[in-house]
Amino acid sequence: MTDHRKLIERLEALVDRDNQPDWKAVVRRAGEAPAHAADVVRARRSTRSYLGRRLVPVVALAAVAFAFVMVAPWQHGPGSTVMERALAALGDRPILHAVLLSDTSWSFVDLASGEEKPMVDRQEIWYDSERHFERIWSTTEGGLRSRHNDDLLLTPTGTWASTWDDVEGPRPAPSLDPALEEFFDGYRSALEKGTAHVAGTGAVDGHDVTWIEFATKSRCAYDVCRERVALDKSTSLPIQIAWYRKGAAVSRGIDVASIETLPAGGADFSKPKRVARDSNFFVGRQATPIALPGAAEELPGAFWVGKSISGLDLSSVSRVDLTTRETPEPTSAESIYKTIELHYGNDSPAVLFSKPPETVEEPSRGHVVIHEAATPSIDVWPVSSDPAPGSMLTNGKGEGYLMKDGIYVAIYASSQELLLKAARALEPIQTSTGTG
Amino acid sequence: MGTSAKELELLYRNRFGAFRNGLAPVCGGFERAHDAVQEAFARALREQDRFRGEGSLEGWVWRIAFRVALDEHRNGHEVLLDEAFEQAAVPQPERDRALAEALKRLPPRRKLIVFLRHFADLSYAEIAELCEISEGTVAATLARAHEELATALSREGVER
Numbered sequence: 001m002t003d004h005r006k007l008i009e010r011l012e013a014l015v016d017r018d019n020q021p022d023w024k025a026v027v028r029r030a031g032e033a034p035a036h037a038a039d040v041v042r043a044r045r046s047t048r049s050y051l052g053r054r055l056v057p058v059v060a061l062a063a064v065a066f067a068f069v070m071v072a073p074w075q076h077g078p079g080s081t082v083m084e085r086a087l088a089a090l091g092d093r094p095i096l097h098a099v100l101l102s103d104t105s106w107s108f109v110d111l112a113s114g115e116e117k118p119m120v121d122r123q124e125i126w127y128d129s130e131r132h133f134e135r136i137w138s139t140t141e142g143g144l145r146s147r148h149n150d151d152l153l154l155t156p157t158g159t160w161a162s163t164w165d166d167v168e169g170p171r172p173a174p175s176l177d178p179a180l181e182e183f184f185d186g187y188r189s190a191l192e193k194g195t196a197h198v199a200g201t202g203a204v205d206g207h208d209v210t211w212i213e214f215a216t217k218s219r220c221a222y223d224v225c226r227e228r229v230a231l232d233k234s235t236s237l238p239i240q241i242a243w244y245r246k247g248a249a250v251s252r253g254i255d256v257a258s259i260e261t262l263p264a265g266g267a268d269f270s271k272p273k274r275v276a277r278d279s280n281f282f283v284g285r286q287a288t289p290i291a292l293p294g295a296a297e298e299l300p301g302a303f304w305v306g307k308s309i310s311g312l313d314l315s316s317v318s319r320v321d322l323t324t325r326e327t328p329e330p331t332s333a334e335s336i337y338k339t340i341e342l343h344y345g346n347d348s349p350a351v352l353f354s355k356p357p358e359t360v361e362e363p364s365r366g367h368v369v370i371h372e373a374a375t376p377s378i379d380v381w382p383v384s385s386d387p388a389p390g391s392m393l394t395n396g397k398g399e400g401y402l403m404k405d406g407i408y409v410a411i412y413a414s415s416q417e418l419l420l421k422a423a424r425a426l427e428p429i430q431t432s433t434g435t436g
Numbered sequence: 437m438g439t440s441a442k443e444l445e446l447l448y449r450n451r452f453g454a455f456r457n458g459l460a461p462v463c464g465g466f467e468r469a470h471d472a473v474q475e476a477f478a479r480a481l482r483e484q485d486r487f488r489g490e491g492s493l494e495g496w497v498w499r500i501a502f503r504v505a506l507d508e509h510r511n512g513h514e515v516l517l518d519e520a521f522e523q524a525a526v527p528q529p530e531r532d533r534a535l536a537e538a539l540k541r542l543p544p545r546r547k548l549i550v551f552l553r554h555f556a557d558l559s560y561a562e563i564a565e566l567c568e569i570s571e572g573t574v575a576a577t578l579a580r581a582h583e584e585l586a587t588a589l590s591r592e593g594v595e596r
Contacts, residue, residue: 007586010535011554014526016466021452022474023445029478105543123576134572138580150579154572161579324590 089236093261096127101141101255108142108391111402111424117142119385119393122257126267132156133269143385143393144403151272162272199228204240205255208233286321287341294319295340296429301407302340302372305425310418312345312364320371339373344422347414366414368422376408392423439480439487439496447494448477455501458556461524462505469505469527476501495565498556524551538588546581553578 099122106119119142126135138150151162199213209230230240238256295302298319307314322337345367376386381401387393392402398413400423409426413419452473460469480487480497487496524547529536539547552563553574560571560578567574 004582004586007582007589008554010532010589011550011585014528014531014535015453015457015555016460016527017453018466019453019456021449023448026448026474026477026481027441029474030481123573125572127572134570136572136576138576150576150583152572152576152579154575159575 090259091261093263093266094128094130095262095264095267096129096259097125097262097267098259099124099257101257104140106393106395108387108393109400109420110391111420112390114420117391119143126262126269128264128267128269130264131269135267135269140385143391144388145386151275153269153272155269160271162275201233202230204230207239209239285323287318288320290317290319290340292317292429293431295342296431298338299340299372299374299407301405302429303370303404303407303409303426304342304429305344305368305370305422305427309344309368309422309425310366312366312368314342314344315346316343317341337373337375339371341372342370344368344370345414366418367412368414368418369412370422370426371410371412373408374406381408381410392420394419439484439493441481441484443493444477444480444484444497447497451494454555454557455498458498458552458558459501459505460527461551461555462502464525465527472501472504476504479504491565492562495562498558498566524548534589535585538585541588542581542584546577546584549574549577550581550585 101120101122104119104121108117108119109115110117119140122139122141124137126133128134132155134154136150136152136154138152153160199211201208201210203209207230209232212229212231228241229238231237232239237259240256241254290298292304292314295304295317304314318341320339320341322339323334324337325332325334345364347363347365347367385393387402389403392400392411394400394416396416398416398419400411400413400419402409402411402423404426405428409423411419411422413422455473455476456466456469458469459472460466463469463472476497479500483500487493524544525540526532526536539550542550548567549563552558552566553560558566560574563574564571
């Protein structure tokens, strides 16, 4: 059983309370000559540039808005500048609405071709600058369908979420990044402060774009990177933000799928509907060792990868019954999910539900654990996006999820290479098959 | 603008534990984190005139502190904080192995936000300032991280 309060208590129990501050030692140390004064500045840049570049799409959103306001419209003559067109395209109404896409560390691999497609985090944001209401709809794209659909509403009087129970009481009004707020204050004042320039033209995802490059005094004083916003030439709207360091792109950046302003009342700021979570409260499991043919009887259509893979022998087969409860309350309805689990190798990875094979004196150099079920409603399946048939969702570190002929298959391998090999080698267990 | 030694001392005395806990996942332990905090405040003292008041004093010291902590990872080349957080882990995993493992598997971005909230004891607003993001994004990221952790922990009861 894991609820929000319990989780927070456990997180807080991980920190160290045995603190012994010693200010005098700090003062003594400060009196010593700084050994690497230059490094201090350089590393501070590193931290800020990371934070500004990678962390959150809203940073990018702010960058876009800031780019709009920082480029002088008179650069190319009145009434015809890139920025004037961009500002006109965006509009100046009080509600900002944007859809931002950013890469995750997961991707979908086509098992036949090896082609990879990134799983993408999608955030749709509405921000009412007058009432300080902010709504964020988060989901995941790239796969067959998203299992992650969060609706979050922040207001000065509380925070409400669709899938999590951290409803809060009165709180400070939510706010966008300072640069974005500057946009809402009007670009005229921002024009007086900043510098930016049209950095050139190019193409992004098949669109002809104009690149705007800029740095701001408040944001980039320590940064080694420069931020570039790609404006689609045909619509004058931003479609991508990228970051550069020493002239080279440091990441693909963030895609702006759409951005606009809406009139007052043009967005829904009602409380998100609570969405029932899947039976998510784990009660227990019962693992029973079985013979290989029994796996196909327990889960018709179940797979294996043969008697061995890359020198790792099939070391155990188990039927695992997982019991979950709709809520933490003991009286709530229970569900039992029948699953099977196969272990190859004997180095006891202990990552899933059945008891791993005993570690022997000379453990194998690696492992593959395959967990299979007829439904994803067990706590193995990730809360992200389902892979399409023929592809596998993977973190690139030996963990993968795929759906094959109605079976949900999770594979944990000691290497990515082994994971891919196992995923491609899956074949139905024949009831006449022996373990050899 | 600058700040004063008195303000820094007050911040240090009030928030030493938060800084130590917040840096420990990156430094690889509480003892190393302790040293990093000492060094960070020493540098803040030396450079107090450079504080420009554009954000909070604590946010400024946190940036210095992360820089100090990241020195461990640099080996002569530039290291980004998310790269450092890819390796960040609970300093004493034996306290709660299941949770430590679940935290380790979070994507760096979510891991960073969780550590800043629950180890560094930073508010949404402080995390937003430090990371230069909105509070809403902090909340959304944290909610998703909590969801992932809860899902991972619901596997508890597994024989190990």
